[in-house]
Structure formats: C-alpha cells, structure tokens
Amino acid sequence: MRRPIVAGNWKMHGSRAENARLVEELLAQAPAAPAADCVVCPPLVYLQEVGRQLRGSIYILGAQDVCADTQGAFTGEVSAAMLKDIGCEYVIVGHSERRLLYRESDQLVARKFSAAHSKGLVPILCVGEQLADREAGRTNEIVARQLDVVLELCGAGTLERGVIAYEPVWAIGTGRNATPDQAQEVHAFIRGRIAARDAKIAAATRILYGGSVKAGNAAELFNRPDVDGGLIGGASLKADEFLTILAAARPG
Numbered sequence: 131m132r133r134p135i136v137a138g139n140w141k142m143h144g145s146r147a148e149n150a151r152l153v154e155e156l157l158a159q160a161p162a163a164p165a166a167d168c169v170v171c172p173p174l175v176y177l178q179e180v181g182r183q184l185r186g187s188i189y190i191l192g193a194q195d196v197c198a199d200t201q202g203a204f205t206g207e208v209s210a211a212m213l214k215d216i217g218c219e220y221v222i223v224g225h226s227e228r229r230l231l232y233r234e235s236d237q238l239v240a241r242k243f244s245a246a247h248s249k250g251l252v253p254i255l256c257v258g259e260q261l262a263d264r265e266a267g268r269t270n271e272i273v274a275r276q277l278d279v280v281l282e283l284c285g286a287g288t289l290e291r292g293v294i295a296y297e298p299v300w301a302i303g304t305g306r307n308a309t310p311d312q313a314q315e316v317h318a319f320i321r322g323r324i325a326a327r328d329a330k331i332a333a334a335t336r337i338l339y340g341g342s343v344k345a346g347n348a349a350e351l352f353n354r355p356d357v358d359g360g361l362i363g364g365a366s367l368k369a370d371e372f373l374t375i376l377a378a379a380r381p382g
C-alpha cells in the first residue's frame with residue numbers, strides 16, 4: 131500500500147512574520163497521526179528558519195528547486211548537498227513555472243532529479259501538459275516525453291526514492307482543477323509507463339496530483355486509485371485549508 135503525500139508549495143510568497151504565523155497555525159492544528167506524509171516547501175531563503183520551527187513535528191521540509199550541478203562556479207545556485215545539509219528531505223524539480231518561465235528543458239530537469247536523488251533527497255518530478263496540448267489530444271505524449279527523459283537518465287529504480295506530480299499547467303493557480311477522471315487517466319498512464327520498465331517500482335511509486343486542489347475537491351481527487359495525494363500551491367498558504375486537504379489523503 132502506498133502512503134500518500136500532501137506537499138505544500140509556498141512558491142514566492144511570505145515573509146518571516148507571515149511564515150511564523152502560518153507555521154504557528156500549522157503546528158497548533160497538526161493531526162497527531164496523519165495518514166499521509168506532509169511536506170512543506172517554503173522559499174529558499176526561509177528554509178532554515180521554517181525548518182527549525184517545524185522540527186520534531188509531523189511536517190517534513192522540502193525545497194522548490196535545486197541546481198543540477200554539484201558545486202563550483204554557479205552563481206546564485208544551490209546544490210542538493212546544501213539543501214540536505216540544512217535539513218531538507220524533499221525537493222520539487224521541473225515545476226511548470228520553472229519549465230515555462232525559466233525555460234528549463236526536460237534534460238535539465240532530469241539532471242536536477244538525478245542530482246537530488248544522488249544526495250539523498252526525494253525529488254518530486256512535476257510533469258504536465260498545457261491547455262493547447264490537452265485540446266490537441268497530446269497529453270500522454272507530453273507527459274511521456276517529460277517522464278521518459280528522467281527514466282532514461284536515472285533509471286526507473288530511482289523512483290524507489292522519488293515522487294511524480296502530475297500537474298496539468300491549465301489547472302495550476304487557475305481555480306480549474308482536472309476532474310478526478312482526468313487525473314486518474316493520466317496517473318494510470320504514468321504508472322503504466324513506469325511499469326513497462328519495472329512493474330514493482332511502478333506499483334510503489336507515489337504519483338501526486340497538482341492543480342487547484344482545495345479543501346472542497348481534495349477527497350474526490352485523492353479517492354482515485356492511482357492518485358496518491360497532492361502537490362498544493364495556493365491552498366498550502368492557509369493552514370486550515372491545507373490541513374483539510376491533508377486529512378483527505380488516505381492510503382488506497
């Protein structure tokens with residue numbers, strides 16, 4: 131049975147004061163024994179402070195991005211070893227905002243996945259199609275391309291400590307979530323694609339859905355057999371909503 135994950139991507143939001151308030155609420159309302167792993171991904175500059183505040187709680191620290199290279203003359207970048215050093219356990223790679231706004235290629239994302247995995251972090255690989263792709267019937271093709279580059283470079287075995295997040299770009303921050311059927315269809319496709327390389331790994335891989343998950347739609351999305359929790363953007367900035375989403379995630 132796969133233990134679900136609910137991961138909150140705070141994106142470029144917050145301040146020390148706002149984070150402290152959010153963390154206080156998260157700690158005060160935390161369930162004693164959640165049925166899912168709960169990951170919190172603050173902006174890079176706040177990782178250490180938020181990590182300290184969350185230490186010993188149910189919350190696991192994650193970063194929003196990582197450098198594909200290990201060390202050296204890469205001004206402004208942060209390595210996987212550095213993230214690990216300050217207590218991160220997870221890192222998001224290939225978020226659509228990074229792919230689209232910062233032109234990250236499938237190959238770069240795969241190298242980031244590899245760098246994170248090799249330093250003991252759990253990479254959360256984001257894949258997903260844009261609206262035009264879906265309307266042209268190219269969803270599986272796009273997702274397969276994004277996934278295959280990682281599987282080729284890193285091998286399916288790396289998914290033993292790796293997570294996939296299916297995030298249709300048209301659903302991110304738009305208030306328009308994929309329907310549970312649409313999510314399930316793509317999640318099953320992703321699992322099948324991994325199974326073609328390694329059935330055992332595929333059965334154990336956690337595949338999250340992301341895109342306008344809210345307290346009101348989480349349960350029906352997470353109830354689908356191949357949906358193992360969610361990657362949550364906007365709703366992760368409100369403790370009560372995020373924790374309602376967490377409560378909706380149960381092992382299938």
Ligand code: PEP
Binds near residue numbers: 363
């Ligand atoms: C995200 O940023 O990964 C995301 C899913 O955002 P939102 O939940 O706001 O759509």
